[in-house]
Amino acid sequence: MVLEATMICIDNSEWMRNGDYSPNRFQAQADAVNLICGAKTQSNPENTVGVLTMAGKGVRVLVTPTSDLGKILACMHGLEVGGEMDLAAGIQVAQLALKHRQNKKQQQRIIVFAGSPIKHEKKLLEMIGRKLKKNSVALDIVDFGEEDDGKPEKLEAVLASVNSNDTSHIVHVPAGPNALSDVLINTPIFTGDGEGGSSFAAAAAAAAAGGVSGFDFGVDPNLDPELALALRVSMEEERARQEAAAKKAAEDAAKEKGGEQPTTHDTAMTEGPSASASEANEKKDDLMDDENALLQRALEMSMDDTTSSHDLRDTDMSEAAADDPDLQLALQLSVQEGTKEGNDMSKLLADQSFVSSILATLPGVDPNDPSVKDLLASMGNQTEKKDEDKGPNEDEKQ
Amino acid sequence: MSAESASGIQKGLVDLVDFIDWSGVECLNQSPVHSLPNALKQGYREDDGLHLESHADEQLLIYIPFSQVVKLHSIAIIGPEEEGPKGVKFFSNREHMGFSNVSDFPPSDTAILSEDNLKGKPLILKYVKFQNVRSLTIFIEDNQAASEITKVQKIALYGTMMETTDMKGLKKIEDH
Numbered sequence: 001m002v003l004e005a006t007m008i009c010i011d012n013s014e015w016m017r018n019g020d021y022s023p024n025r026f027q028a029q030a031d032a033v034n035l036i037c038g039a040k041t042q043s044n045p046e047n048t049v050g051v052l053t054m055a056g057k058g059v060r061v062l063v064t065p066t067s068d069l070g071k072i073l074a075c076m077h078g079l080e081v082g083g084e085m086d087l088a089a090g091i092q093v094a095q096l097a098l099k100h101r102q103n104k105k106q107q108q109r110i111i112v113f114a115g116s117p118i119k120h121e122k123k124l125l126e127m128i129g130r131k132l133k134k135n136s137v138a139l140d141i142v143d144f145g146e147e148d149d150g151k152p153e154k155l156e157a158v159l160a161s162v163n164s165n166d167t168s169h170i171v172h173v174p175a176g177p178n179a180l181s182d183v184l185i186n187t188p189i190f191t192g193d194g195e196g197g198s199s200f201a202a203a204a205a206a207a208a209a210g211g212v213s214g215f216d217f218g219v220d221p222n223l224d225p226e227l228a229l230a231l232r233v234s235m236e237e238e239r240a241r242q243e244a245a246a247k248k249a250a251e252d253a254a255k256e257k258g259g260e261q262p263t264t265h266d267t268a269m270t271e272g273p274s275a276s277a278s279e280a281n282e283k284k285d286d287l288m289d290d291e292n293a294l295l296q297r298a299l300e301m302s303m304d305d306t307t308s309s310h311d312l313r314d315t316d317m318s319e320a321a322a323d324d325p326d327l328q329l330a331l332q333l334s335v336q337e338g339t340k341e342g343n344d345m346s347k348l349l350a351d352q353s354f355v356s357s358i359l360a361t362l363p364g365v366d367p368n369d370p371s372v373k374d375l376l377a378s379m380g381n382q383t384e385k386k387d388e389d390k391g392p393n394e395d396e397k398q
Numbered sequence: 399m400s401a402e403s404a405s406g407i408q409k410g411l412v413d414l415v416d417f418i419d420w421s422g423v424e425c426l427n428q429s430p431v432h433s434l435p436n437a438l439k440q441g442y443r444e445d446d447g448l449h450l451e452s453h454a455d456e457q458l459l460i461y462i463p464f465s466q467v468v469k470l471h472s473i474a475i476i477g478p479e480e481e482g483p484k485g486v487k488f489f490s491n492r493e494h495m496g497f498s499n500v501s502d503f504p505p506s507d508t509a510i511l512s513e514d515n516l517k518g519k520p521l522i523l524k525y526v527k528f529q530n531v532r533s534l535t536i537f538i539e540d541n542q543a544a545s546e547i548t549k550v551q552k553i554a555l556y557g558t559m560m561e562t563t564d565m566k567g568l569k570k571i572e573d574h
Contacts, residue, residue, distance in 0.1 A: 133454045134427045165430045
């Protein structure tokens with residue numbers, strides 16, 4: 001949310017006709033400029049952005065710093081490509097335009113797109129950089145297009161002479177499959193030193209790139225919060241159920257030894273997340289195909305999950321409560337906690353060894369008693385049935 | 399100390415640090431670590447460990463607005479012998495100057511600081527030029543030893559207030 005006035009220096013020289021960025025360098029640059037303008041004006045409504053071109057007949061200011069996004073985008077139309085870029089003059093004119101900004105409280109920033117070879121000497125560029133630093137103007141450089149000998153060094157030298165406190169940045173974008181704007185979105189040029197425009201940038205990325213972005217479920221929470229929330233909830237339920245099932249499986253194996261509580265917990269935990277991670281990936285693919293159907297299924301599964309866990313808890317409560325008032329109180333308290341945590345409690349109660357140890361301490365209960373054994377076996381069956389359901393589901397998805 | 403207080407508190411002069419409008423204070427080309435409040439603010443400026451330093455080169459441009467209109471009598475600029483300021487220009491009531499337009503108009507006053515000044519002897523300004531000061535711009539052009547960095551330990555401004563209307567004191571005339 002830094003209050004900033006920005007001047008963007010566009011390279012519209014002959015070198016921009018090249019098609020190594022799609023569709024051509026100039027178009028890629030224009031897209032990036034549009035995105036930057038949007039990000040700046042969104043991060044703070046009082047921000048202003050101006051645009052100038054560096055090549056053609058000479059340096060020409062297309063629009064002086066303004067907060068009107070429409071005006072800025074309009075002036076990007078009908079730009080002609082030709083001539084040679086004059087970097088030094090471009091930066092100096094940009095500095096002058098910033099000096100005469102209306103709101104003197106704004107920080108000054110220049111963003112330069114350097115796509116063609118630089119004909120100036122390094123010394124001259126360093127001098128310009130120092131002047132910018134003296135007048136507290138920050139400079140962002142986008143090095144793309146021509147890969148000239150000495151161009152990266154010159155640009156790095158300029159950056160070094162301007163930079164004070166890491167307010168200035170440089171980004172080298174080689175030609176490749178990724179669009180120029182996509183590469184820039186993750187850089188500090190967009191994210192503004194770690195705050196501000198990142199939410200806008202992320203939203204723009206999701207919209208532009210068609211959903212394959214850094215979001216958990218391929219859905220932008222800004223665009224569709226309800227869907228994102230439902231997906232997140234069902235994912236968590238699924239993960240918890242996974243953990244319970246995995247824990248059950250691990251603990252069944254260790255049941256003869258009378259399994260130590262903490263170790264089974266740990267192994268179950270490590271198995272749980274890895275299983276749920278693969279789950280998450282599969283879920284993502286499904287969502288791409290058929291969101292509604294999957295959402296339905298996820299919700300159903302989570303509904304089943306909660307009802308079954310409730311059953312578990314209820315049976316335990318009635319069995320133990322009958323025998324020992326202290327235990328009853330303890331179980332009540334722990335179940336209350338459990339309702340907050342949800343499935344954690346059911347996991348604990350599902351752990352046979354834990355339950356059997358509790359029951360063993362009860363005065364009237366004998367673990368070898370057939371009815372107790374039946375109860376424990378039934379708990380085991382319920383979680384095993386869940387395992388079976390999970391098995392065919394995973395096979396289907398694969 | 400007594401010499402300073404004698405020169406500072408003569409003819410009802412006060413230290414104008416209380417009238418500085420801190421929200422508008424600016425300094426161009428200052429080092430991010432050693433910044434203007436170190437030299438200007440009460441308490442910081444007395445501390446020998448804190449000073450103002452220039453960044454990219456040896457020049458400094460300091461802009462000080464006041465919350466009230468003041469009359470400026472003298473300025474004390476204290477700094478180290480070697481890197482302390484030498485050529486200084488003062489501009490009254492010029493907003494938002496930059497290094498490029500310091501030579502565009504004549505300063506209200508200029509001074510070359512001597513060693514005595516750097517130790518605490520205040521510079522007496524052309525009083526007639528500073529009768530009606532809303533803001534002061536100090537342009538430090540170079541330093542004593544012509545080194546890369548200029549250091550300033552303390553800047554103290556002495557003067558008097560103008561009799562201006564105190565808006566808070568305005569009261570509605572009550573009907574009897």
